Amino acid sequence: MDNVIDLVNKIQDVFSTIGVGGNDSLDLPQIITVGSQSAGKSSVLENIVQRDFLPRGSGIVTRRPLVLQLVTLPPASTEEDYGEFLHVPTKRFYDFGEIRQEIEHDTTRIAGTNKGISRQPIHLKIYSKRVLNLTMVDLPGLTKIPIGDQPADIEKQIRSLVLDYISKPNSIILAVSPANTDIANSDSLKLARKVDPAGKRTIGVVTKLDLMDAGTNALDVLTGRAFPLKLGFVGLVNRSQQDILTNKSMDDAIKTEQEFFVRHAAYKGIAARCGSTYLAKQLNSILVAHIRDKLPDMRSKLSAMIGQTQHELAQYGDPAFIGSAHKGSLVLKMLTMFATQFTASIDGTSPEISTKELSGGARIYFIFNNIFGHALDAIIPCSNITNDDIRTAIRNSTGPRCSLFVPELAFDLLVRPQIRLLESPSLRCVDMAFQELSKICHTCGTKELMRFPKLHSKLIDVVSDLLHERLGPTSTYVKSLIDLECAYINTNHPDFPGATGAMQELEKTRNKSRKKQQNDHLKVNGTSTTNTTNTAATTMDLKRRNERSSSITSSTSMNGPNGPTLPGSSPSKDSFLNYFFGGASRTDRPNLGPNEKSLHHTNPITSLTNDIEGELESHFANNFTLESGEDFFAQSSDKEDMEVELIRTLIISYFNIVRKTIQDLVPKAIMHLLVNFTRESVQNRLVSELYREDLFNDLLLEDSAVAAERTRCKAMLDMYRKAFAIISESI
Structure with missing residues (x-):
């Protein structure tokens, strides 16, 4: 059954080698360690590995995700325990002190020296006869206040990084909390509940049980009465700082831990379910069961990813067609x-x-x-x-x-x-x-x-x-x-x-307007004084026009249809001259008698002509110099x-x-x-x-970036196919 963990490790290694995190593309099952600074996360991992290999110190020490793969060596193997880094593939580290130094060196190389964090993980694989197959990820400890030259938003950065890892459905959350603080205020359990509210994929670890105040214990927590979790809680006793300084061996530390639980009055009833050895076995069985449960889903997802990657690779084209024999057909294509x-x-x-x-x-x-x-x-x-x-x-x-x-x-x-x-x-x-x-x-x-x-x-x-x-x-x-x-x-x-249709429309519009105006006038106190005055003025104006027209008509009928008939001239010609010039000039006229003179001066047409001439002279005298743009239409006619x-x-x-x-x-x-x-x-x-x-x-001429992308895509496709084949054989 441990082969499934080895399968996940291989997939993770290959994905990391080609620059694609397995946890990003396939959501590989793995255990994510979460806890606040000084909660004892490093001690938990070292107790499981039974080796001192992690950096220690004050403040933030883990500044990059550490992907830790534990591989069990066969019992018959004569090889010593050793470690390998993915970024140093050709070297084996038999000295675990060198492993600690390499972690510190590579962290500084990527994350800098200002105590900032980086999302780029460190991949470490440890081979040992004393470990069980496990895949764990150690994340930076949760913090509240930046220390020294840490970024001001260091708390936000770490929380975001942790949430990215534990939000994935296939991850198992290892929430570490110290026993000497109130469990209700545990930062790790708060974050775990945020992404796993039912507690189905969270296992709790309570450290530093030996440092609790006398007369107190964490039995309610460890038995699940205070904070229920489906995977339960495991209690641990960390090595003290004095033990670390005196280089107390791991075997002695684990023996001391077991004795604490067996002899403690509150914990002796659950001593078999406490300690680092039990935690390692529990994590191994949980991870194996979790992987086997997720294998069918992983297989289906891999099948879909193979199809997508094949389609993507086909879009990059086959480099074989760039040969001289195929250039013409490729261009035409x-x-x-x-x-x-x-x-x-x-x-x-x-x-x-x-x-x-x-x-x-x-x-x-x-x-x-x-x-x-x-x-x-x-x-x-x-x-x-x-x-x-x-x-x-x-x-x-x-x-x-x-x-x-x-x-x-x-x-x-x-x-x-x-x-x-x-x-x-x-x-x-x-x-x-x-x-x-x-x-x-x-x-x-x-x-x-x-x-x-x-x-x-x-x-x-x-x-x-x-x-x-x-x-x-x-x-x-x-x-x-x-x-x-x-x-x-x-x-x-x-x-x-046309004009006729337009006139009809205008007439309809005017009629509607007139009716509306009449209705409006009637609504305001009947017929107003203003309307009466306007009506009277209009009536008087029409009366004057009629009188004037009657006078002209009467005069015309008295003097003939074409004006007055004067001696020595034809009626039409004289009428024409009288209308435009007021009659013949005095020098051209014949001597007229008294009656004829009287007739001339009393001629109404001549009188009207004189009036017109006077108006024209007056108008041109006042308006002959009108400039362009002046109002010619102040008195426009209805027509x-x-x-x-x-x-x-x-x-x-x-x-x-x-x-x-x-x-x-x-x-x-x-x-x-x-x-x-x-x-x-x-x-x-x-x-x-x-x-x-x-x-x-x-x-x-092919783009080098596209060629590199095609190579990466081909490597991914090969890996997906290989992983699919391995998973298919395991199911």
Whole structure:
């Protein structure tokens, strides 16, 4: 049965040799010794080994984990007891004093001289006829306050190190506590309970029982009444400092220990279950049973690790294929592998799809659907156009004429800049899709491909050049989509409402607004005084306009349809001259009689013409020097206001039509000209650029770090297979 311990030791040795701790990768069953400083951990180990081999002194002495493997020599062996260090594989230490010195020397070499700790373990194997097969790990003692030049967080460092070891499910915790302190305050038992609350894999050791105050004992603890543990407690009596100074032999020390328990009134009933000899046997049987219990799980885990390591090793490639006879096929294989992975990342068929974040083609879809779509939706048409801008465009487009209908030229003039607002987010969409493809390119590459850094770099360069080649035509085409929309404003589009539809919508909106205003006025004390005044003013204004219109109409009917008829002139001609120039000049007029003069001066058309001339002269005298940017529309007419609202409504309607078109066409253009073109031509481009015999030697220069990693991986695989075979034979 002890062969299973030897099996674990061999696995641990090999794992440590190749730089991988067995406790990290396979969680090998082993006994972890935990206790505070001066709890007697070192004495416990020396009593089990029955040799003085551990450093002693004040403060922290054990500053690195010590992996101690005890191997029983055959009874017929004539060889003396000796020790071997994993870091000194060619030397056997027969002098255990030298073993102590080597531990101190290697601790200083790794952990320094400032009493700090290191996680790198020391591996020591002791061969002796007096030991039972065991694998134990001695850890630095738990401390509270840094001493001397120890790091300020030394307590936190040691607790973290201890927890890393005892948290592993396959470890057995050997919790050492001194009997001359309250067991309820034992640091080792507190940590053990933290990771093993049920106490199933913790064995307690109570040291220094001979130093307890007279009349007291630890019987309740040793029998499990005070602190129950499934594996129980074992009591020990350590060698005193005087015994160490006088070099008292281990045989005498163990005999003295047994006599103490047999003669002690409280402990003589449990003397057979106390002492270092019993502890060694108990640990051996516990470890053997624990290993045998864990062997099936270890076998299953090793099987899974073999499969994983085989897969990892395959990714590093076979070095045999770097030979001259296979270089061409290897390069072609790498090119195909890279192109396939690039295409699979875009299509979403890659076997290594991330479950944590969007990747590959999914990110391009997100750009189209979310980023680009939201960017277009965020554009508010006409937000940069004021009502005065629209009035100016309307007036400028009509020139000296008065428009009878909505001027189309003003609509064309104003809608094109709004369409141009779509150009920037469209080009930005192209750039973002290009960046995602570049990211996909840089993330492609298996471990086998990473063997050849120059080849991988060249692959990225070729695909990047291809993407840059396609970026220009794609951006140009997308820009041309905006140019096409600006080139022809299609007011016959089936979704465009036209002037009639827009007018109907405006009328509906105005009616709703009027009804709302009326309701609001009625809610506030019926009809207000202000409304009454405004209504009266409006009524008076309409009355004056009607009177004036009636007067003009009446005068026109009295003097003929075309104005007054004057002697010596035709009615139409005279009416025209009177309207614009106030009649003929005095020097050109014939001599008129008194009645004719009276008729001329009382002519209402002439009077109205004089009024218009006076107003024009007054206006131009005051406003002829108006600067650009001054308000021309302080007194805009209702007709102009209606035209402004109508033009704004038409611009928004047409912009929304174009926005939908651009939102549909830009992703299609990017997919056709950039994404699909690249994914379909990437392999041909890679082959044409890199499959050249003169490049093979340079491209297939293997990275030394990858070669070393492949060697390590192969060694691990061999060890896993060997361990699996041994465990399979043992089950």
